[in-house]
Structures are given as structure tokens and as C-alpha cells.
Amino acid sequence: MKKIINVSNLVKAYGKLKAVDGISFHVQKGEIFGLLGENGAGKTTTLEMLEGLRKPSSGEITVLNCNLGNDTDRIKEQIGVQLQSSAYYSFLTLKEILELFGSFYQKRLDPIGLLEMVDLKEKANSYVGSLSGGQKQRFSIVASLVNDPEVVFLDEPTTGLDPLARRNLWDLISKIKSQGKTIILTTHYMEEAEVLCDRIAIIERGKILAMDDTHRLMNMAEYPYTVNFVKENVPETTINKLDKLGKVENLFGKNNHFIVRVKEKKDSDEAIKIVESIKPETITSGRATLEDLFIELTGKTIED
């Protein structure tokens, strides 16, 4: 696989605070690479250094074989950027905005075709102010494609959207991927990262805590297997038996809903047998989620 972006020992310091503290990673051609972390973890700062918006304090970045700093203009021709919670001109129509931004590049795509791609063709002559939240976000993403870029940067593309609009955007992002473009996105939604990203780097306090293919990342959890069940008045002896296999927790204070977390497949099978013997109302077995791993790695939930 061809490396499109290579980052090594990237640091961004504001006074004593290191917003980005020596991170290294690469992005391969055609993949969706996700930077996952909570607000203030350093995702946006990292992304904006890759886009040439901020100067790194130290470290090296190459994008499409160009060295950021020397060839910034050449890089800018070939990347598309969607900024976090940005707006567009209030008094230009969607079509006019795309034409204007297209005029900044040597290579440009037809505005109507782009609007068609995000189901906004009938809004071509409307102002951004008349769009819904989801439509605005779709427009903001398609506006980053005016120059038919090789690499697309999306900074929290679905933040603040309702579940349906979010799914709609996931479709759009996968459509962009299927055109052969490389996408690098930031998010603080675990589910989004799990669904969309081929590879994920979990960032916390400017450092990468874990990075791998998404499905492999879950295996890094200390307890990769889970058994969930619901049962009133579970006998003490059953709890003790399960406790020996792994960790037993109540789900958020519901004293009839239990999660058993175990390290190995055979322990999981064993736990299922024990639980079935007490005839639970429901039982499901599964794997640790990205969120479980995240909580384990950072020692807190992302919502804190």
C-alpha cells in the first residue's frame, strides 16, 4: 500500500502546554484513517498541521510526497479541507460558493455535479442559511471536493447531527472513499470510528495511546469478550463462580442486568454455561467495543 501521509515526531507546543506531543503515524492510499479522542485531545491541532494551517513546533510531515513547509502550495492544490463547525458566505448561493472556491484551484469540478452527489441540486440557488444542519454539513463536505482532491480532511464531520443525518453522512463519506480518495477524519464518536475507519489512532493529551486496523484494535482490550444477561435475584454462588472467570459488573446501577468481561474465548463459553444454568431472561455474548478499549486506555469515559 502506498503511503499518502507520513508524520513523524510531530510536536505542537503553546508555551509549556504540548497540544500535540511527539506523535508519528502514516496514512495509506484509499483508506479512511480516524483520529479518535475527546475534545482537547489534540485531534484538530494535528489535523490543522497536516492541512498547513498551523506550523509544527517540531517534527516532519509529508503529504503526497511533498514536504509540508516547502511545498505547501502544491499540497494545497491536492487536498480538500472541511473545518470543524465552520460556516460559509451568507450571501452567495451554494452554486456560487462552489464556483468561487473552485476558482482558487487549477483543477476544479462542476458545481452542479457536486451538489447532485449530496442531494442538494435543487438547493443550488439557495443560501446556506436556508439549509438544515445535516444539509449544511453535507455541503461543507462537498465544498472540500471542489478541486477533486487526493486527500480529504474531515474534522468532526457529524458532530451535532441527529442519528439519521449522521448515517446519511456516513454513506456520503464511504461514497467519497469509493472514488479512491484517501480520507483522514477526527471524531469523538466511538461508533462512528468503528463503522467508518479502516484504521484508528486513539489520541489522549497529545499522544497516541493505540493505533491499528479497527478490528484488531478491539483485541487490545484487556477483556476482549463479554457476556450480557438479565436476571432477577441471581444467587450469590453464581456471581462468585463468574467472578473467578473475569470481571462481573452491573450495567449502570440496574441490579438485574449484568456484564461479565473475560480474557479468553474458553472463559466466555464457560460463563455462558454458568449463566444458562440459572435460566436468565436474556443472554448475549459479544466482544469488547471500541468504547470499552477507550475507557480502559484513558481510564475514563469519553463524555467526562
Added chain:
Amino acid sequence: MWKLFTSDLKMLARNRQSLFWVLFFPLMFTFIFGLFFGENTTVGTIAVVNKSNSQIATGLTTALDKSGVFKIQAEDNLDTARDEIKRSVIAAVVYIPEDFGTISLTSNKQVQIIYDPGSQVYSSLSGVVGQYLTAINYQVQNSKPIFSSQLEPVTDRKLSYFDFVLAGVLGLALMNSSIIGIGVNLAKYREDKILKRITTTPVKSWKFILAEVLSRLVINFLQISIILLVGKFLFDAHIYGNIFVIIPVALVGAFLFQSIGFVVAALSKTADAAQGMAQAISIPMMFLAGVFFPIDSLPKWLNAIVQYLPLAPLLRILRGVMLEGNSPFFEPKNAIIILSWIVATLVISIWKFRLADE
């Protein structure tokens, strides 16, 4: 660059708030001052109740009419007229009693002026009536005044207060539209991350800024033309200067205020802050830089300061050019003050203004 320029023009034309500052606000002042002080305006409406049909009485009504200072309304009944003063329909009544103007022992020899003390019509009215009656008295007595005064204006050009204000309104319009326009607009662009988005594209910052400046100068050109046309053709303003000098001077003024706008945008974090800062700069200047009255009438110490406000030298030059037909460099000091402000604000802008902050 061309696309940026035309897009900026489109946005300026579509933005109602900016159009308000560019056109409606200054035109509002032009109309208000034009209606009060323009050519053919009067100080108020008066009623004439003429009960006499003598030649002198008719002569008085004609003199009042011809003075052009009042709007005259004929009235038959003195009581109705008095009532109308109370209701502020008219400002005064001139009552010419029966057989006034006939020479007989018993005839009425006094014209009565009944007026509303709250109105300014009284002094002009008593002047016109007094002058007419004095002339009649001389005639009747067959004598001539011994002492008199002679009036000699320094120029035979006609100038009115409206002419003075029109130049002021022009400066005011340029100031408001440019400081508020550039300052608030760019701060809003920054808040909305449009500026940051621009820096992710290969377009050069200077092109973006130049398009912004040029498109606004085009709008300023229209603004200047409309204000001058309305002043000249609707309110008979006297403009003696060459239009090809007036417009470039005004555009230099516009550029000066644009650079102040850049400083405002550079120093304010949000569009609201920029709006506040722009108004904090422009409102005091509106009153202290001589838009509506000459700043020479301010206390000396205050005048010593306010004459250096950016708008003040611009208005001095504009008035010199428009009203006297002078060269813009007639008093070089004014041009030097303007140039210094432009240089100072540009230096601050280049130092502080960034499309995207780190």
C-alpha cells in the same frame, strides 16, 4: 481574483445590513438636512388675516409671500388662526386690521403679529414686516434714511448650510460603510472560519484582501455618486469643485476608513466585538469631526485635539474642494494628517491582522 472580486460585489449588493450603512443611512441625513436647509425651504407656515383692501395692506402680503421665508396661508378669521397656532398648525398670524394703510385720523395703524414663542419663525417674520413698514413710513413721510449698512459677501458664490452638511454626510457615509463594513465583515468571516477555510486553498491572502478592498471602493464610488446626485438635483446643493477631484479625494477617504476597519477586525475576536469597536470609533467622530457643525465653534482645547481625528482633515479637504473649488493640497497639513493615519493603520493591520490565527 476576478471571481473573488465579483463575488464580493454580489455579496455587498445582497447584504441589507451593509446596504443600510452604505446608502440608506447617509441618504436619510441628506434628505433630513435637505428638507430643512436645502434651497426653497421655509422656516414655517404663517397665516395672514387681511381685513383691509388698501394698497399698503396688499403690498405687505405680497412682501411676505415674496420673501420666500414662509409658507403663507390666507385666513379670514383671527380667532380660527389663533386656534391654529395653539394646535401648532401654523407658527404665527399677521393680522392686518380693517382700513389699515388708509391715511385718516381714525384708521388702524398697527399690524398685529401673534406668534408661538416656541417657534423660530418670529425673528424672520418681525424682520420682514418691520422692513416693509419702515420703507412705507419713509415713503409716506417723504424722507430717506441717513445711516445705513452695506453687505458684502467675500464670494459671490451662493452657499447654504445644506452645502456644508452635504460634504459632511459624504464623509460620514464613507466612514460608516468602510469601518463597519470591513471591520464587522472580516470579524464575522473569522468567526465563521471562512478566513481559515480560505487559507486551506492555494489562493494568496493578498488577493483575497485586495478583492475585498476593490469591491468596496466600487460600492463607495456608487455611494458618493448617489449622495452627490440627490444633493444636487433634489435639494439644489451648490457644488463648485470638479467632480473628477471630489471623487478621488472621497475614495482616498474610503481607503483610510477601510484600513481603520482592518485594525478593528484585527483587534476584535468576534463580529459583535467588532461592531462595538467600530461604533465606538465612528459615533464620536460623527459629532466631533465636523460633520454637522464647524468644529471651530468647539472649545479651543477640544478643537486642538479633534482636528486630528481621521474624518476631520478629510472633511476640510472635501469642503475646500466642493465648496471653494480649491485643490486638495490647498492646505498640505490636511493631506499629511490623512496620509499619516493611512500609514499608521496599515502598519497595525499588517502587524496584527491574520486570516487564520495560530
